[in-house]
Amino acid sequence: MSTVVASRGLAPAAQAAYRPEEVPELLCPAGSFPALKAAVDHGADCVYTGLRDDTNARNFAGLNFDEASARQGLRYAHAAGCKVLLAINTYPQPGGAGRWRRAVDFAADAGFDAVLLADAGLMCYCADRHPSLAIHLSVQASATSYEAINFYRRRFGVSRAVLPRVLSLSQVENVVRNTEVEIEVFGFGSLCVMVEGRCALSSYVTGDSPNTRGVCSPAKAVRWKQGPDALEVRLNGVLLDCYAQGETAGYPTLCKGRFSVNEETYYAIEEPSSLNALALLPELMRIGVAAIKIEGRQRSPAYVAEVTRVWREALDECARNPSRFSVRPGWTGVLARVSEGQQHTLGAYHRRWK
Amino acid sequence: MKLAVGPVLYYWSRDALLDFYAAIAGSAAEVVYLGEVVCSRRRSLRFEDWVGLARDLRNAGKEVVLSSQALVESEPELRALRRLAANGEFAVEANDASALALLAGAPGFVAGPHLNVYNEETLAWVAELGAKRWVPPVELGREALRVLQEKRPPGLETEVFAYGRLPLAFSARCFTARHYNLPRDDCQFRCLEHPDGLPLATREGEPLLNLNGTQTQSARVHDLSAAVGELRGLGVDVLRVSPQASHIDEIISVFRALIDGTVGADDARGRLDAARPAAACNGYWYDRPGMDYRIDG
Numbered sequence: 272m273s274t275v276v277a278s279r280g281l282a283p284a285a286q287a288a289y290r291p292e293e294v295p296e297l298l299c300p301a302g303s304f305p306a307l308k309a310a311v312d313h314g315a316d317c318v319y320t321g322l323r324d325d326t327n328a329r330n331f332a333g334l335n336f337d338e339a340s341a342r343q344g345l346r347y348a349h350a351a352g353c354k355v356l357l358a359i360n361t362y363p364q365p366g367g368a369g370r371w372r373r374a375v376d377f378a379a380d381a382g383f384d385a386v387l388l389a390d391a392g393l394m395c396y397c398a399d400r401h402p403s404l405a406i407h408l409s410v411q412a413s414a415t416s417y418e419a420i421n422f423y424r425r426r427f428g429v430s431r432a433v434l435p436r437v438l439s440l441s442q443v444e445n446v447v448r449n450t451e452v453e454i455e456v457f458g459f460g461s462l463c464v465m466v467e468g469r470c471a472l473s474s475y476v477t478g479d480s481p482n483t484r485g486v487c488s489p490a491k492a493v494r495w496k497q498g499p500d501a502l503e504v505r506l507n508g509v510l511l512d513c514y515a516q517g518e519t520a521g522y523p524t525l526c527k528g529r530f531s532v533n534e535e536t537y538y539a540i541e542e543p544s545s546l547n548a549l550a551l552l553p554e555l556m557r558i559g560v561a562a563i564k565i566e567g568r569q570r571s572p573a574y575v576a577e578v579t580r581v582w583r584e585a586l587d588e589c590a591r592n593p594s595r596f597s598v599r600p601g602w603t604g605v606l607a608r609v610s611e612g613q614q615h616t617l618g619a620y621h622r623r624w625k
Numbered sequence: 626m627k628l629a630v631g632p633v634l635y636y637w638s639r640d641a642l643l644d645f646y647a648a649i650a651g652s653a654a655e656v657v658y659l660g661e662v663v664c665s666r667r668r669s670l671r672f673e674d675w676v677g678l679a680r681d682l683r684n685a686g687k688e689v690v691l692s693s694q695a696l697v698e699s700e701p702e703l704r705a706l707r708r709l710a711a712n713g714e715f716a717v718e719a720n721d722a723s724a725l726a727l728l729a730g731a732p733g734f735v736a737g738p739h740l741n742v743y744n745e746e747t748l749a750w751v752a753e754l755g756a757k758r759w760v761p762p763v764e765l766g767r768e769a770l771r772v773l774q775e776k777r778p779p780g781l782e783t784e785v786f787a788y789g790r791l792p793l794a795f796s797a798r799c800f801t802a803r804h805y806n807l808p809r810d811d812c813q814f815r816c817l818e819h820p821d822g823l824p825l826a827t828r829e830g831e832p833l834l835n836l837n838g839t840q841t842q843s844a845r846v847h848d849l850s851a852a853v854g855e856l857r858g859l860g861v862d863v864l865r866v867s868p869q870a871s872h873i874d875e876i877i878s879v880f881r882a883l884i885d886g887t888v889g890a891d892d893a894r895g896r897l898d899a900a901r902p903a904a905a906c907n908g909y910w911y912d913r914p915g916m917d918y919r920i921d922g
Binding site for chain 1: 695700702703706721722723729739741744746747750763764768769770772793797798800803804808810823825826827828831833836841908909912913914915916
């Protein structure tokens with residue numbers, strides 16, 4: 272990572288401090304009311320949430336909001352000047368759009384600041400019934416070019432788009448330059464190596480995928496088994512990996528297992544790493560991204576608190592003095608700790624990753 | 626029901642592509658999809674070559690559709706897409722929202738399998754944009770298709786991915802280059818060495834996936850030959866066969882015979898078993914994990 276930062280160099284010395292409206296919004300995950308509170312209390316500009324069903328892409332047991340807790344969260348966040356979004360970012364199944372439409376109606380009624388949508392049919396409904404409710408294009412919509420993003424703006428008045436984690440920094444910049452739609456990028460958290468919204472690996476093995484059920488490698492299909500020498504993990508019977516003593520075992524998503532290709536066993540798709548773009552903050556701000564998103568609605572309030580605090584400090588410091596910005600070792604330490612020992616990567620922002 | 630040959634998803638040499646389409650020209654397939662869907666670094670044929678091939682196939686009586694790239698990241702890729710959309714001669718298969726943006730309003734495009742059309746509302750929307758045909762996402766099963774067929778906008782054809790390794794995912798990363806410890810920008814075109822992709826197995830040796838550059842496919846070959854009657858009953862108009870490096874003529878003849886009712890299920894299965902490059906699966910169709918396989922229908 273250090274070589275990348277060095278090769279990019281520092282922003283020009285003449286770069287003045289950013290005005291508050293130029294500083295990207297810090298968008299933090301809230302999988303529960305305590306997590307929402309943690310994000311708000313530690314400096315999030317905006318939190319994103321989901322309802323307790325398959326209308327959102329983190330449809331995990333014990334997670335998310337019912338209508339009462341969502342209203343409670345809205346009151347808490349709005350009182351602190353923090354926006355709240357509702358992710359309704361899975362694809363309604365045939366004949367089943369009712370639940371998704373009710374979620375959109377609820378967002379409008381309860382006063383959410385925007386909905387995060389992926390399905391065009393649902394965007395038709397939202398733009399038609401609730402023209403004043405802002406639509407953000409979810410990463411699950413897989414819009415990777417400004418042509419795609421501008422199209423969604425023309426059709427549905429989309430005001431912001433979340434970019435899939437596949438573009439390099441210069442590609443992100445090219446998108447920002449060619450659209451009026453605000454661009455939001457991922458800054459930190461679990462890394463999808465596949466284009467979001469275009470991945471059926473999970474349903475190939477388990478029957479359920481992010482697009483169809485809002486889950487990836489669902490916990491109900493995961494089996495751990497401790498053998499004499501190794502810890503085995505299977506997804507619906509398929510061996511994803513085995514770990515020798517002392518090896519760290521992360522959450523077993525299909526794309527982060529060790530497999531055999533041409534008799535060589537390795538992380539053939541992706542190491543169990545997570546994204547950390549903190550070092551790229553000056554670049555992201557120079558490019559003009561509107562918001563930086565922290566992944567992790569499935570994570571604990573403690574995680575949300577720590578990550579939000581670090582990113583708030585970093586954003587503020589970078590805004591004050593972009594030319595002199597550097598990642599503090601303390602921040603790196605905190606982020607490494609909450610990432611459960613996983614290595615960090617710049618992902619696709621760094622072209623060599625591809 | 627018509628039979629379509631999907632776009633070649635692998636990186637083949639110019640000669641291999643020309644030989645393949647010479648065989649397709651004489652085959653029983655009515656529809657042929659041409660073009661590079663996976664990676665813009667693959668340039669065995671230039672745009673003009675594809676159009677020339679398209680004209681040859683049209684002269685051989687085929688309906689030709691030019692397929693767009695599924696993952697569009699760069700400005701050169703957008704330029705190529707604009708050129709494709711403006712070709713003025715052949716219908717285009719839209720495989721991402723960028724293509725949809727450029728084709729909207731121009732009647733007669735195909736909404737490809739990578740567009741995330743999962744429900745009747747979105748299906749109505751793509752029809753309104755001018756789609757003449759749509760291909761459901763591969764993970765959509767028969768129950769979902771039944772509902773969508775009932776609510777299908779008039780005049781819109783349905784094409785189902787009926788045979789071939791499943792295109793399951795796309796990435797900015799090239800997994801073939803990664804296997805050879807090469808960066809994607811300097812991949813040395815190693816995909817050329819794997820005309821049916823690069824097989825990936827579990828640590829127990831069970832085939833799981835198939836690496837094809839930036840695309841990840843199923844190791845197993847999705848095969849809906851046992852469901853042809855059911856597909857016809859649902860009013861499906863076109864069955865898609867996805868190309869493989871060998872035996873494509875046999876695959877096409879078996880599906881043709883199944884559509885025409887001139888071959889029995891057991892015979893068809895036997896012939897396909899001999900022509901498939903890997904074991905079969907059909908789980909998605911039965912609302913099961915995609916890798917599952919059942920022969921009783």
